[in-house]
Amino acid sequence: MVDTEALLAAYDAQMRLPTGAVPTGLTHEYDGPVLRIVGGHVGRIRAPRDVGVTGAELDRLIARQRDYFRARGEGVEWKLRAHDLPADLPERLVAAGFVPQEPSTVLLGIAAEAAAEPVLPDGVVLRRITGTGDLRRFAGLQTEVFGVDCSWVADDLAARVSADPDQTVVLVAEAGDRIVCGALVDHCPGTDFAALLGGATLPDWRGRGLYRALIAARAREAVARGFRLLHVDASPASAPILRRCGFHAIATSTHYEWTPVR
Template sequence: MTPELDPVALLRAYDEQLRSETPDPLPEGTTVDHDGPVIRISGLDRGGFVTYRDVSHLPGPELDALIARQRDFYAARGQEVEWKLRGHDLPADLPDRLVAAGFVPEELEAVVIGLAEPLAKPPVLPDGVTLREVTERADLERIAAMEEAVWHADRSHLVYGLAREIAADPEGITIVVAEAGDLVVSAGWVRYEKGTEFAGLWGGSTLEQWRGKGIYKALVAHRAIRAVARGKRYLQVDASPDSRPILERLGMVVVTTTTPYIWSPPAA
């Protein structure tokens, strides 16, 4: 492993550069406000999102009150909220405190980071599959339909969330679809994080019958090319158990984990 891929140094860069990231410029209808050490982002796609650099300095009762305020803020709006927990966050009992406040953990993912330039190679695709960069709403709807087929869950929030990102800052995001004829078989997007060395890779879901053909790797390569062109040094991914081994084989390294803790309003 090269010094540039030292997990400790990469985690430090991740904490310092990405933990307090907010959309810039803000998409229409999106707001950002602060509550002590946390940043609260509302209206980005669905509900709210809470992030922070560090809450370990707060005494237990103050931390519990901070967590409760985020829940209550979105309860008053009738919206769900995600508290984005990283595996190295302190205090160690933070997950228990979130659960006690009514937050429910979803699937754990690995935070994976790698150098962009070595991954910026011409994509290799199976016969009949092409990559295309998209911005039109009709294509975003096709992406959402593909994601719904993969996850068997509503993904309509992707349509208006991505559309508003494009409208706010067309140069801040690149969305790519992999198509076989008229069928979207996979899709991913890259966000160029302003004021940082990082580009974030998101999406990457692939229809089951099209997996194992190198399409995900091709999407990584295409987005890495775009990231290098924007002067980004690193790629960062919140990787599912399916994508993590692919990314590690490409030379990326795991620096921590992340788990969404979700609070949802009670059913009516």
Template sequence: MDHAEVLALHDRDLRERARPSGPGARVERTGGVVRQVADADGWNGILWTDLDEADADAAIAEQIAYFTGLGRDFEWKLYGHDLPADLGQRLTAAGFIPEPQETLMIGEIAALALDAEPPDGIRLLPATDRVGVDLVADVHEKAFGSDSSRLRTGLLAQLAADPDTVVAVVALAGDEPVSAARMELVPGTQFAGLWGGGTVESWRGRGVYRALVAHRTRVAADRGYHYIQVDASAQSRPILERLGLVPLTTTTPYLYEA
């Protein structure tokens, strides 16, 4: 896999030419900025930029004015190779709060190790209706300690409007949900994105997360996708590297409260 070529393809197809991530959202281009605008329950933020030292501060001010005018909190999703090189510092100076940095990892599906199966006592259940989505949301609240109402609302809406673009799965120990994750399939591109993999503490380190990655990737392969991409935390990166994904750059969410 040519790392520079694949990163350029990722930037073009998933950022510069991004599709709305859910019903009711829209993608707009203004100057050197591509942004998504959604309602208060959706994701609002900056997807891609073509900026330099001369116009970066004005572009930042313009986006702050736009989203605050809508009454929306929003995220500036900054990648390690975005320009200008000090864009993160400029965002911080403008009032954005950086969240923990993650690693953009991409794998060519044909080259990945996809033989990982769930550990004994675990079965995987597709989440295709409200009952399944509630299980996904419940796992996320337990695994991450955060409210999952936005996830629940967005996933239900996406399953209702365009079910071919999302795959959600829950790992059950008996009848107890212990892990969950989803996959976004981007039509017209070669990429499927893995999102939201979370496991309750008592089941971590047993191979459940690895099995969920392998399961979703096999689904992506069956549907004709070529690459898997993940924004990996420090905890998930070693697991993904063992499966064959490679780090290409970093990604950091910068949040602005309206």
């Protein structure tokens, strides 16, 4: 039996704030209990489970983040888990103009249990990518799959790979000259966790085991590097696959987004 309470405690202790090298172009700034990440596609706010302030003081903390990015003419997202404190933080974010997006399921897995030899359809090759052209192709895959402009992902990944090539690994499954599935893994220094991110599969290639193969490949990479646990913020499409791979749901996470009026 897996102790999901222990998994949740490990997640809360280790996965609330980013670790490792800060990519070129980004800055990390603390405002009291929260970390403000500046210089990316949008601003990002990360925080401990309990931000430690309430009432009017919390409202001022939220307003400062919104107004900071308003002055830059940029949007900002505040990542919130369902068990975060204080309990009225979601309502206070909404009152400040933040809009909740569709929640994701936070799933954790034991890396050694998910690690396996990837099983790929005939004619499909798995490859690690680092070059600008390939990263643009990966961003194009995400744009096609998610139906929104993800072109910024190429520059974001290039900066992350440049900051620490061993921390962020991008994998793609190719059929001929076409990327049909892709994902990345972020090995979080100083933690037990590798985070599985960015999974996308072309619609006509779904149901052939590609996403499962990328889970297995990334889990093997994590085990080889000494990481014990895997973390995913999973979409409704990905969560059932991850559960079949032995992952356990421990929470939900929601991005609260504020966007400036153009």
